[in-house]
Amino acid sequence: MATSLREYRAKIKSTQSMKKITRAMELIAASRIVKAQQQAAAATPYARELTRAVSALATFGAVDHKLLTENPEPKRAAVLVIASDRGLAGSYSSAVLKESERLVEKLHAEGKDVDMYVTGRKAEAYFRFRQRPVVQSWTGFSDHPSYADAREVGDVLTSAFLIDPEDPETGDPEREVDELHVVFTRFRSMISQTPEVIRLLPLEVVEGEEPPAEGEVYPLYEFEPSASEVLDGLLPKYVNHRLYFCFLQAAASELAARQQAMKNATDNAEDLIQKYTRTANQARQAGITQEISEIVGGANALADATAGSE
Amino acid sequence: MAGTLHVELVSADRLLWSGEATSLLARTLDGDIGILPGHAPVMSLLADGVVEIDTEDKETWVAAVDAGFLSVAMDRVSILAESAVMSHDIDLERAKNDLSRIKSAGVDDDEAAEEVRRLEARIRAVEMAS
Numbered sequence: 259m260a261t262s263l264r265e266y267r268a269k270i271k272s273t274q275s276m277k278k279i280t281r282a283m284e285l286i287a288a289s290r291i292v293k294a295q296q297q298a299a300a301a302t303p304y305a306r307e308l309t310r311a312v313s314a315l316a317t318f319g320a321v322d323h324k325l326l327t328e329n330p331e332p333k334r335a336a337v338l339v340i341a342s343d344r345g346l347a348g349s350y351s352s353a354v355l356k357e358s359e360r361l362v363e364k365l366h367a368e369g370k371d372v373d374m375y376v377t378g379r380k381a382e383a384y385f386r387f388r389q390r391p392v393v394q395s396w397t398g399f400s401d402h403p404s405y406a407d408a409r410e411v412g413d414v415l416t417s418a419f420l421i422d423p424e425d426p427e428t429g430d431p432e433r434e435v436d437e438l439h440v441v442f443t444r445f446r447s448m449i450s451q452t453p454e455v456i457r458l459l460p461l462e463v464v465e466g467e468e469p470p471a472e473g474e475v476y477p478l479y480e481f482e483p484s485a486s487e488v489l490d491g492l493l494p495k496y497v498n499h500r501l502y503f504c505f506l507q508a509a510a511s512e513l514a515a516r517q518q519a520m521k522n523a524t525d526n527a528e529d530l531i532q533k534y535t536r537t538a539n540q541a542r543q544a545g546i547t548q549e550i551s552e553i554v555g556g557a558n559a560l561a562d563a564t565a566g567s568e
Numbered sequence: 569m570a571g572t573l574h575v576e577l578v579s580a581d582r583l584l585w586s587g588e589a590t591s592l593l594a595r596t597l598d599g600d601i602g603i604l605p606g607h608a609p610v611m612s613l614l615a616d617g618v619v620e621i622d623t624e625d626k627e628t629w630v631a632a633v634d635a636g637f638l639s640v641a642m643d644r645v646s647i648l649a650e651s652a653v654m655s656h657d658i659d660l661e662r663a664k665n666d667l668s669r670i671k672s673a674g675v676d677d678d679e680a681a682e683e684v685r686r687l688e689a690r691i692r693a694v695e696m697a698s
Contacts, residue, residue, distance in 0.1 A: 307578055480608060499580060
């Protein structure tokens with residue numbers, strides 16, 4: 259009995275130190291969510307102005323651009339999966355990966371080849387373990403993305419989309435991508451994050467400029483140097499910014515998922531500690547009872563023996 | 569034409585400056601462009617360089633902008649840049665050091681040239697503001 263009491267005490271101790279760790283991780287995640295949300299809020303003015311400019315351009319410029327044109331026979335699709343670098347975030351990464359598997363299956367069913375691009379070590383490891391080819395992967399920024407990270411990813415993806423199959427030098431029909439899908443996790447609230455798929459390319463400028471009020475006339479823009487060049491410069495920025503938005507959403511979701519997971523872990527540790535304390539007390543009491551009955555039994559035997567010898 | 573311009577200077581990760589201004593000077597791919605209230609609507613790509621904003625109370629704000637985008641419509645000016653810094657946030661010593669280091673390193677690729685252009689814009693911004 260005494261050994262098991264010691265075992266229980268050791269278990270309580272290790273659970274307590276585990277609880278300290280999970281509690282600390284919970285608090286860290288909670289404080290970083292606030293930062294992630296501020297970052298997302300700080301990025302909105304740029305998004306607003308950029309969207310306004312792009313939709314104005316698309317409405318009045320009326321120019322074609324490859325990033326806007328739908329390929330009538332899409333043959334190859336790129337999928338960007340945004341997952342986390344670290345685990346301990348509940349089902350965060352596996353939910354994204356499941357969603358991306360669904361998407362890949364759907365694209366295959368539509369007869370398209372799929373190129374995988376991934377960010378986050380978890381996604382990278384997932385595909386490496388299954389020996390599935392990944393065109394390019396980025397890691398190291400899943401919970402604190404910067405605009406530079408988004409730009410790096412965006413430049414690679416945009417250039418894959420823009421490969422001209424007719425061009426004898428850079429044209430490589432094996433690498434030309436006709437559409438780009440992004441799988442990320444949308445941050446709905448602290449307790450709800452849902453994996454989501456958006457088609458980033460070809461671009462659809464959905465958030466159109468508000469229609470002009472009565473009597474107001476839309477400005478007729480001049481373009482400098484020219485409408486197509488402005489569009490050339492602006493659209494990749496738009497793509498990069500949409501990506502940045504996805505990264506920020508994913509980061510906030512990851513932190514929220516981690517906070518939730520760590521909160522559950524802390525609660526479980528508390529339950530365990532309580533359970534172990536109770537069994538330890540029981541074992542201690544059992545030990546005492548046994549000792550008493552041994553002493554009493556010994557004393558009785560001794561009394562019987564002395565009574566017998568008299 | 570009387571009135572002021574409403575200017576918003578935003579970089580990808582935050583709003584840098586916004587307010588009313590009397591005039592604005594920026595550098596496009598074709599050359600410098602000055603914007604006064606009542607300017608015709610225009611959309612233009614900016615070259616790496618300096619944006620100068622004069623406000624009503626005779627203040628001047630200068631910012632170094634990496635290849636951005638300018639749009640003007642109905643006295644609303646928005647300047648978008650993937651990254652931009654206000655002159656008072658620029659560390660002049662560091663910019664100068666970085667610049668001389670890159671130049672002495674003698675690497676002559678696109679990346680270095682871009683970095684040089686960016687740093688020169690920053691130094692110019694500080695000099696114009698002072």
